[in-house]
Amino acid sequence: MTGRSAEAPSAEASERSSDPRLLLRLTVNGAEIEREVSPRLLLSDFLRHELGLTGTHVGCEQGVCGCCTVMIDGRAARSCLALAVQADGATIRTIEDVASADGTLHPIQQAFQECHGLQCGFCTPGFIMGVLSHFEEARMPDLSEDGIREMLSGNLCRCTGYQHIVAAVRRAARLMNLDGPEKG
Amino acid sequence: MSTQRFGERVPRLNDAKLLRGQGCYVDDVPLPGAYHAVFLRSPFARARILSIDASAAREHPSVAAVYTCDDLGPLDQPLPMLSPHPAIIAARTQRPLARDEVFHVGQTVAMVIAVDRYTAEDALRLIDADYEPLPVTVDLASAAAPGAHPVHPDLTDNIVGHFAQRSGDPDGAFAKAEHVTSLRVRMDRSTAAPIETRAIAARWEAATGELTVWDTTQAPISIRDGLASILGLEENKLRVIAPDVGGGFGQKVMLFYPEEILVPWAAMRLARPVKYVEDRTENFIGSSQERTQIHEIQLAATKDGTVIGLKDSFLHDSGAFAPYGIEVPRVSASAIAGPYRIPNVDVEFKAIYTPTVPVTPFRGSGRPHACFALERAMDQLADELGLDRFELRRRNLIGPDEFPYVREGLKYVDDGTITYDSGQYPKALAMIEEAIDLERFRREKDAAAKEGRYLGLGLAFYMECTGLGPYDGCRIRVHPATGKVSVNTGLASQGQGHETVFAQIAADRLGVPIEDVIVAQGDTAAFDRGGGSHSSRSAVVGGNAVHKAAVRVRAQILETAARLMAVPEESLELADGRVTVKGANRFMTLAEIAIAANPLSSPFDRPAEVVSQYGTAGQELVTVGEGRAPGIEASAYYSPSASPWAYGVHAAIVEVDPDLCSIAFKRYLSVHDCGKMINPTIVEGQMIGGIAQGIGGAFYERLDYDEDGIITNASFMEFLMPYATEVPKIEIMHLETPSPANPLGIKGAGEAGTIAVPAVVASAVEDALKPLGVGRFHHAPLSPNMIFEAITRARAKAGG
Numbered sequence: 001m002t003g004r005s006a007e008a009p010s011a012e013a014s015e016r017s018s019d020p021r022l023l024l025r026l027t028v029n030g031a032e033i034e035r036e037v038s039p040r041l042l043l044s045d046f047l048r049h050e051l052g053l054t055g056t057h058v059g060c061e062q063g064v065c066g067c068c069t070v071m072i073d074g075r076a077a078r079s080c081l082a083l084a085v086q087a088d089g090a091t092i093r094t095i096e097d098v099a100s101a102d103g104t105l106h107p108i109q110q111a112f113q114e115c116h117g118l119q120c121g122f123c124t125p126g127f128i129m130g131v132l133s134h135f136e137e138a139r140m141p142d143l144s145e146d147g148i149r150e151m152l153s154g155n156l157c158r159c160t161g162y163q164h165i166v167a168a169v170r171r172a173a174r175l176m177n178l179d180g181p182e183k184g
Numbered sequence: 185m186s187t188q189r190f191g192e193r194v195p196r197l198n199d200a201k202l203l204r205g206q207g208c209y210v211d212d213v214p215l216p217g218a219y220h221a222v223f224l225r226s227p228f229a230r231a232r233i234l235s236i237d238a239s240a241a242r243e244h245p246s247v248a249a250v251y252t253c254d255d256l257g258p259l260d261q262p263l264p265m266l267s268p269h270p271a272i273i274a275a276r277t278q279r280p281l282a283r284d285e286v287f288h289v290g291q292t293v294a295m296v297i298a299v300d301r302y303t304a305e306d307a308l309r310l311i312d313a314d315y316e317p318l319p320v321t322v323d324l325a326s327a328a329a330p331g332a333h334p335v336h337p338d339l340t341d342n343i344v345g346h347f348a349q350r351s352g353d354p355d356g357a358f359a360k361a362e363h364v365t366s367l368r369v370r371m372d373r374s375t376a377a378p379i380e381t382r383a384i385a386a387r388w389e390a391a392t393g394e395l396t397v398w399d400t401t402q403a404p405i406s407i408r409d410g411l412a413s414i415l416g417l418e419e420n421k422l423r424v425i426a427p428d429v430g431g432g433f434g435q436k437v438m439l440f441y442p443e444e445i446l447v448p449w450a451a452m453r454l455a456r457p458v459k460y461v462e463d464r465t466e467n468f469i470g471s472s473q474e475r476t477q478i479h480e481i482q483l484a485a486t487k488d489g490t491v492i493g494l495k496d497s498f499l500h501d502s503g504a505f506a507p508y509g510i511e512v513p514r515v516s517a518s519a520i521a522g523p524y525r526i527p528n529v530d531v532e533f534k535a536i537y538t539p540t541v542p543v544t545p546f547r548g549s550g551r552p553h554a555c556f557a558l559e560r561a562m563d564q565l566a567d568e569l570g571l572d573r574f575e576l577r578r579r580n581l582i583g584p585d586e587f588p589y590v591r592e593g594l595k596y597v598d599d600g601t602i603t604y605d606s607g608q609y610p611k612a613l614a615m616i617e618e619a620i621d622l623e624r625f626r627r628e629k630d631a632a633a634k635e636g637r638y639l640g641l642g643l644a645f646y647m648e649c650t651g652l653g654p655y656d657g658c659r660i661r662v663h664p665a666t667g668k669v670s671v672n673t674g675l676a677s678q679g680q681g682h683e684t685v686f687a688q689i690a691a692d693r694l695g696v697p698i699e700d701v702i703v704a705q706g707d708t709a710a711f712d713r714g715g716g717s718h719s720s721r722s723a724v725v726g727g728n729a730v731h732k733a734a735v736r737v738r739a740q741i742l743e744t745a746a747r748l749m750a751v752p753e754e755s756l757e758l759a760d761g762r763v764t765v766k767g768a769n770r771f772m773t774l775a776e777i778a779i780a781a782n783p784l785s786s787p788f789d790r791p792a793e794v795v796s797q798y799g800t801a802g803q804e805l806v807t808v809g810e811g812r813a814p815g816i817e818a819s820a821y822y823s824p825s826a827s828p829w830a831y832g833v834h835a836a837i838v839e840v841d842p843d844l845c846s847i848a849f850k851r852y853l854s855v856h857d858c859g860k861m862i863n864p865t866i867v868e869g870q871m872i873g874g875i876a877q878g879i880g881g882a883f884y885e886r887l888d889y890d891e892d893g894i895i896t897n898a899s900f901m902e903f904l905m906p907y908a909t910e911v912p913k914i915e916i917m918h919l920e921t922p923s924p925a926n927p928l929g930i931k932g933a934g935e936a937g938t939i940a941v942p943a944v945v946a947s948a949v950e951d952a953l954k955p956l957g958v959g960r961f962h963h964a965p966l967s968p969n970m971i972f973e974a975i976t977r978a979r980a981k982a983g984g
């Protein structure tokens with residue numbers, strides 16, 4: 001070991017990074033939030049580590065896995081691909097705001113439970129946010145096998161093989177009366 | 185009696201919190217004031233480290249520390265060798281941080297600790313590391329050949345170990361053979377890619393001398409034991425928690441990843457919590473991989489298709505280090521004869537170092553390779569003998585009355601002689617044959633051919649030795665206040681649903697509603713003796729331990745209730761959380777019994793008063809009986825004396841587009857037998873998930889190392905994993921043959937799904953393209969390019 005010790009004097013680094021801070025105002029799950037954040041902070045990190053909304057997961061930070069999906073102004077978006085400061089003025093909804101306040105599961109969540117649509121659960125919030133936004137956007141979602149698989153094709157799951165997720169989407173549509181008039 | 189829960193499709197008990205986003209994965213653990221660790225990793229496969237200048241990084245105001253190997257003191261030594269074996273010639277493991285040389289791209293060279301991850305990554309770029317690159321041989325066959333550049337400078341070749349074993353008289357069988365089929369098959373490098381990457385967090389309480397570690401590990405107890413020894417801590421001062429973990433598939437069981445030692449160590453040195461979360465690129469270059477093997481396999485047969493001998497000689501790619509010794513190729517060697525009688529077997533392999541990411545078990549662990557070799561050989565043999573593929577297999581499958589079937593001379597990794605315990609292999613084949621409806625398939629194939637489309641049928645059997653020892657344990661306690669039942673085990677879940685299946689087992693024995701069973705696992709504070717969740721062992725070894733402990737607790741409940749109510753035990757019935765005297769209107773709840781079995785000096789309520797010094801109970805109730813714990817509580821351990829062998833058969837109908845060289849699954853079918861199923865829905869989830877991962881490994885997922893040892897597709901953008909659009913609907917058929925190997929009659933189910941898929945897909949593509957005169961597919965994963973080349977070759981041959 002040469003010269004200076006491996007550790008900072010008395011092992012004390014500054015308490016926070018020396019990044020400049022910008023004021024960020026946004027609405028998250030109905031609450032108005034005002035924070036000073038580093039301009040390079042990812043939206044996913046802001047939600048998880050600044051707001052403690054750890055239900056939004058991070059699986060790749062490459063925009064591929066879909067774990068970090070949240071709704072920004074009503075549309076599904078990958079929070080790992082956005083900077084927090086880009087969400088200034090936006091309205092964000094995360095998985096924590098999907099079940100009712102008393103904990104009752106949303107029909108999509110209920111369907112995932114009934115159909116064994118999750119195993120480790122890491123990908124699950126991203127899938128649910130994706131399906132939720134799809135159901136809210138499309139008045140007549142395509143609930144054919146291929147249609148559902150297409151709907152899910154922005155999210156990776158390494159545990160389930162998707163089949164039970166497909167079943168959960170179909171079940172959720174039933175629970176939410178999105179599957180058209182009941183057949184015979 | 186309450187309803188039997190074992191065998192029922194009980195919905196999983198811990199889904200709701202995961203669905204609400206309230207799971208707690210390692211990076212979710214709130215650790216105010218935590219520092220973040222990041223790692224400088226080698227950009228070269230082999231290089232000499234000339235210098236590392238970290239001074240600029242250390243001067244960064246938001247950096248707490250930068251460590252290189254020189255700063256690690258006694259930690260700077262090779263990590264443990266986990267599976268010693270006499271056939272290992274040269275065992276090499278890595279150091280936490282590289283010293284003098286690096287051995288693969290991604291190896292950890294320095295650790296930076298800073299106030300947040302962004303700053304820590306800034307500081308990484310301030311480290312000036314100077315390397316002198318060294319020549320490398322990356323390709324497995326070349327690395328095994330004379331003249332290869334040795335990965336380890338103190339060795340003259342790349343041989344990790346050389347292993348051979350035989351059963352019967354293989355030379356005699358080959359001398360007698362009427363037909364011998366020979367082929368060379370290859371499987372390439374892949375990775376488990378769990379959607380949650382690895383992460384470690386640690387908090388040191390200087391005041392109490394206690395260290396808490398959160399780790400995405402599949403084996404928290406092993407990590408605790410090993411860390412205690414490395415850090416010089418007593419076991420009871422060190423708690424390791426594997427909280428919710430986002431998939432593992434083998435990649436999350438290592439002793440140790442460097443980060444697993446360095447992060448806790450840094451938390452102790454700096455007296456601040458420290459957290460490390462691997463990023464996706466690091467997962468590709470810093471976390472274990474598996475799969476590359478090259479087999480030369482031969483089958484000796486009689487004209488009627490009886491396979492009388494098998495010889496297999498293969499190379500296994502170990503990567504740069506061999507922390508698990510030769511475990512993965514030994515599993516391959518143990519699985520090579522599959523479900524067939526084949527009485528004479530000769531199998532040998534060499535495990536080879538290459539300057540690549542170390543290889544450790546990944547779901548299937550050596551078996552997909554063996555299955556690929558054997559099943560591709562069976563297809564080839566069938567063609568050469570002019571026999572139907574189903575018929576050839578039928579003639580060789582071990583019959584249901586031939587168990588236990590022993591392969592004298594062949595050993596599993598636990599050194600037990602290979603002994604298949606039970607199964608109905610011919611029935612499984614018949615079931616899949618019927619489900620495929622061969623007549624219909626032939627009609628569809630002919631109709632497709634008229635339209636210039638190519639349909640093929642693929643088929644493969646697989647076997648899996650499950651429930652690896654040495655043991656696991658369980659402690660069950662009935663809570664006095666609530667009557668709820670705690671079931672604590674040493675296993676850890678990465679999504680398999682243990683908490684539900686263990687609760688099912690306990691609820692049945694103890695006559696309580698399943699909602700009243702609270703399973704704790706993945707935390708050394710809950711239970712700290714046992715193995716881990718790998719090798720398809722949790723349900724088998726852990727489940728039987730739960731069963732044993734529950735049987736003991738049940739006996740305690742009945743015995744205590746009989747004494748308290750002064751009736752014979754035979755007159756009691758245990759159900760719905762209470763013990764009732766049959767035919768009488770008298771009962772005690774489990775809560776009351778648990779209170780009464782715990783003699784107190786100061787009773788806090790009526791039932792407690794009965795057994796206190798002020799109470800009315802007899803003297804023997806006021807003491808704790810010899811060999812008993814106070815209250816209702818028992819522990820038990822289960823150590824398997826025999827291994828249950830799961831098996832199954834898969835088939836697929838695929839359409840190959842000869843212009844796009846793409847494949848599309850028309851059907852994928854699986855018959856599997858994992859013994860008695862605790863929860864069929866969970867088993868189906870495991871099977872389907874495993875098959876999907878197998879489909880990735882059969883057609884999509886290949887890690888491309890270039891000749892310098894750099895992975896050129898180390899991201900989710902380039903390493904293609906199947907989405908919902910690539911995975912077909914999978915038809916699962918269950919066959920339940922109770923295993924005689926353990927009290928619950930179960931076999932493991934975690935890995936089975938992955939094993940057969942590459943062989944099935946190759947078999948199907950080959951079958952589809954036969955009309956074009958296209959040859960054999962002996963290389964997995966298949967790719968559009970391979971199909972293109974095979975078709976081009978066939979057309980050239982036909983034209984010339």
Ligand code: FES
Nearest residue numbers: 059061064066080
């Ligand atoms: S973490 Fe955002 S897409 Fe993977």
Ligand code: FES
Nearest residue numbers: 119120157158159
């Ligand atoms: S449930 Fe584990 S990644 Fe989807």
